[in-house]
Amino acid sequence: MKIDVVSIFPSYFDGLSLSLLGKARATGIVDLRIHDLRDWTGDRHRTVDDTPYGGGAGMVMKPEPWGLALDELASSSPSEAAGAPTIIFPSPAGEVFRQSTAREFAQREHLIIGCGRYEGIDERVFEYAATLGEVRLVSLGDYVLNGGEVAAMAMIEAVGRLIPGVVGNPASLVEESHEDGLLEYGSYTKPSVWRDRAVPDVLLSGNHGAIATWRREQQIERTRARRPDLLSD
Numbered sequence: 396m397k398i399d400v401v402s403i404f405p406s407y408f409d410g411l412s413l414s415l416l417g418k419a420r421a422t423g424i425v426d427l428r429i430h431d432l433r434d435w436t437g438d439r440h441r442t443v444d445d446t447p448y449g450g451g452a453g454m455v456m457k458p459e460p461w462g463l464a465l466d467e468l469a470s471s472s473p474s475e476a477a478g479a480p481t482i483i484f485p486s487p488a489g490e491v492f493r494q495s496t497a498r499e500f501a502q503r504e505h506l507i508i509g510c511g512r513y514e515g516i517d518e519r520v521f522e523y524a525a526t527l528g529e530v531r532l533v534s535l536g537d538y539v540l541n542g543g544e545v546a547a548m549a550m551i552e553a554v555g556r557l558i559p560g561v562v563g564n565p566a567s568l569v570e571e572s573h574e575d576g577l578l579e580y581g582s583y584t585k586p587s588v589w590r591d592r593a594v595p596d597v598l599l600s601g602n603h604g605a606i607a608t609w610r611r612e613q614q615i616e617r618t619r620a621r622r623p624d625l626l627s628d
């Protein structure tokens with residue numbers, strides 16, 4: 396999979412060279428490229444923002460650098476078969492990013508992620524991007540961040556770990572929170588007693604049927620307690 400990210404703070408993404416994703420980049424499973432939006436500006440100050448039409452606080456990202464960036468990146472498909480890219484703009488006004496969204500994006504061959512800053516990107520950029528690929532405005536949750544970088548990193552990590560070969564043991568992807576609409580059960584490791592707290596007996600029993608039943612009950616119980624909205628969906 397090829398992922399092109401456009402940001403005015405490319406060094407935000409340095410952390411994606413670490414751990415499993417870093418390894419996937421080194422082995423070529425994920426071709427992640429971070430681009431500086433200012434490279435598509437034409438003036439001496441490398442300007443990416445301007446005042447909003449209609450007035451109001453803050454600045455808006457200018458459409459011209461975004462247009463040039465998208466033109467260049469959308470035509471850099473990883474393969475003939477890949478077709479048009481999926482162009483993602485992190486936005487608090489977008490659809491909420493879920494595990495199902497991550498699974499959907501993990502099927503794509505080319506993702507372009509455009510990180511907004513200030514009051515956001517000139518609205519016409521989204522319309523124009525739709526002529527180059529499928530556009531998705533995606534929110535990390537119902538709160539406002541300073542920029543799209545943190546949201547982009549969260550999405551890249553959630554999508555990246557679903558790409559075959561990124562996580563060493565694919566079985567560990569199956570029994571996770573949100574994979575079957577429930578939260579995961581609690582996990583324990585050695586020692587069996589720590590600071591007077593014992594691991595539940597059933598996990599030491601060797602009875603795989605009983606362990607599976609206990610874990611399922613745990614999943615339902617904690618989902619009901621912590622995220623009842625998931626049970627009513």
Ligand code: SAM
Binds near residue numbers: 515533
């Ligand atoms: N004025 C915008 C609004 O009210 O919808 C918020 C702009 S925010 C300060 C700047 C950028 O941060 C956005 O363009 C977006 O890229 C990113 N951002 C902020 N909150 C986000 C969220 N919850 N999910 C994804 N991206 C977010």
